[in-house]
Amino acid sequence: MENTKTTNFIREIIDEHLRTNRFGQKVHTRFPPEPNGYLHIGHAKAICISFGIARDYNGLCNLRMDDTNPEKEEVEYVNSIIEDVRWLGFDWQERLFYASDYFDKIYECALQLIRTGKAYVCDLDGDRIREYRGTIKAPGKNSPDRDRSVEDNLSLFERMRKGEFPDGSRTLRAKIDMSSPHIIMRDPVIYRIKHDHHHRTLDKWCVYPMYDFAHCISDSIEGITHSICTLEFENNRPLYDWILDNLGIHHPQQIEFARLNLSHTVLSKRKLLQLVEEKLVEGWDDPRMPTISGFRRRGYTPLAIRNFCDEIGVSKIDSIIEMAVLENSIREELNKTAPRAMAVLRPVKVVITNYPEGKTEELDAVNNPEDPSAGTRKVTFGRELYIEKDDFKEVPPPKFFRLSPGKEVRLRYAYFVKCTDCIKDPKTGEVTEIHCTYDPATRGGDAPDGRKVKATIHWVSAGHAVDGEVRIYEPLFTKRDPDDVPEGSDFRKKP
Numbered sequence: 001m002e003n004t005k006t007t008n009f010i011r012e013i014i015d016e017h018l019r020t021n022r023f024g025q026k027v028h029t030r031f032p033p034e035p036n037g038y039l040h041i042g043h044a045k046a047i048c049i050s051f052g053i054a055r056d057y058n059g060l061c062n063l064r065m066d067d068t069n070p071e072k073e074e075v076e077y078v079n080s081i082i083e084d085v086r087w088l089g090f091d092w093q094e095r096l097f098y099a100s101d102y103f104d105k106i107y108e109c110a111l112q113l114i115r116t117g118k119a120y121v122c123d124l125d126g127d128r129i130r131e132y133r134g135t136i137k138a139p140g141k142n143s144p145d146r147d148r149s150v151e152d153n154l155s156l157f158e159r160m161r162k163g164e165f166p167d168g169s170r171t172l173r174a175k176i177d178m179s180s181p182h183i184i185m186r187d188p189v190i191y192r193i194k195h196d197h198h199h200r201t202l203d204k205w206c207v208y209p210m211y212d213f214a215h216c217i218s219d220s221i222e223g224i225t226h227s228i229c230t231l232e233f234e235n236n237r238p239l240y241d242w243i244l245d246n247l248g249i250h251h252p253q254q255i256e257f258a259r260l261n262l263s264h265t266v267l268s269k270r271k272l273l274q275l276v277e278e279k280l281v282e283g284w285d286d287p288r289m290p291t292i293s294g295f296r297r298r299g300y301t302p303l304a305i306r307n308f309c310d311e312i313g314v315s316k317i318d319s320i321i322e323m324a325v326l327e328n329s330i331r332e333e334l335n336k337t338a339p340r341a342m343a344v345l346r347p348v349k350v351v352i353t354n355y356p357e358g359k360t361e362e363l364d365a366v367n368n369p370e371d372p373s374a375g376t377r378k379v380t381f382g383r384e385l386y387i388e389k390d391d392f393k394e395v396p397p398p399k400f401f402r403l404s405p406g407k408e409v410r411l412r413y414a415y416f417v418k419c420t421d422c423i424k425d426p427k428t429g430e431v432t433e434i435h436c437t438y439d440p441a442t443r444g445g446d447a448p449d450g451r452k453v454k455a456t457i458h459w460v461s462a463g464h465a466v467d468g469e470v471r472i473y474e475p476l477f478t479k480r481d482p483d484d485v486p487e488g489s490d491f492r493k494k495p
């Protein structure tokens, strides 16, 4: 999968732009996370798409912190994002940017719109703005402030910036069309008053640009050619285009794709934050979390995640990908790369009654059956071993081919053994010890007389095994689609 330049609708658009020289021969993308949470597997998809395109087209991809909302953003998130994108294997060189670094320029753009009569200061509060906006069926109404003079608008906006007005009392709105079929075009708010401390600009600003205003201008400032985002921004595209056209500045092409939904988990940052804050998980990097840091802690590799993202592809249709597809991706990689070891999780003792007491021997075990270059290792065999409890049944059910009285199995890399009897706890009836005999002629695991066994089981030597901690994770949600709960009920409750 890696590096195969499989095409998709985004790449077809780029190919066409290259053919027509829309942006010359340049391809420049960006990944713009909002630092208000840790990155999850959905972000990994977006990262692989934008960085992958830059890689395959010899272009560039920026990492940009979309930090225009002072409330929810934290340095911890910025740091985790940097770590996770790098860990995934992508490089933005020196192009790590912050939307907040553009606040001066974005403010200038707002002034420009005011001066050209395309933005005005509006005194309606949030509720009134909503009320005036109309609905899909009914057009909106003009704000009473829509026809303020340029001078008044400039002076009011300046006073907003200076902190003369309380939060929410005034906004700056783009003057577009209150009857537009695109509700987003009905004079959207582009600046709001927020007397909030920002993690980078500190207390310099008390007016902040809205996402739609800041985002397209940031793309433009960075010379982005293809601004790739998820489908929910499709509705915002007319506004993205309007702002850039009316400012007359470099105009990237926005392209939307369907976001990743994964079964048995949620991918909304709001919900993930809830799990963290309510301590339902250990933290953002809890191995059961669908975050990149969670998968990393769980033992996933960057390649497995990148392969998964390539495999699921890019489309415009929403769907839920099974968690099993992701699990298969890591299994496939580890199968090729991970050195094997034998471990017994729920042990029961086996005594080989015809094996000399005190004797041990070293047997050769293959380190990775998928990779001969991984070589072999020595494992110690002796009279007393542990096997998995589940690998023995005193009364075997049909089709149970592992160990049971009178049956012969192979101990991996060792010998054929045949069960003679077992000892049970008189109170509980639980099997505490299994007795077997071994066939010395089957050393290494093959019978010279060609006889076959139907099962091979793993084992450890009781006298040589070391204790280990094994962590077994179950999915965090039992339900396939935890987001699918009736109105008013809680995604965290058991179905």
Ligand code: ATP
Pocket: 031, 032, 033, 034, 035, 041, 042, 043, 045, 046, 066, 228, 229, 230, 258, 259, 260, 261, 267, 268, 269, 270
């Ligand atoms: P949420 O909706 O949970 O708050 P978000 O989309 O607002 O998440 P951002 O930090 O703004 O999170 O996302 C950065 C980029 O990652 C955006 O371009 C967004 O489209 C993309 N992205 C977010 N979630 C997914 C997803 N599930 N699948 C693919 N891309 C995603």
Ligand code: MG
Pocket: 034
């Ligand atoms: Mg977002």
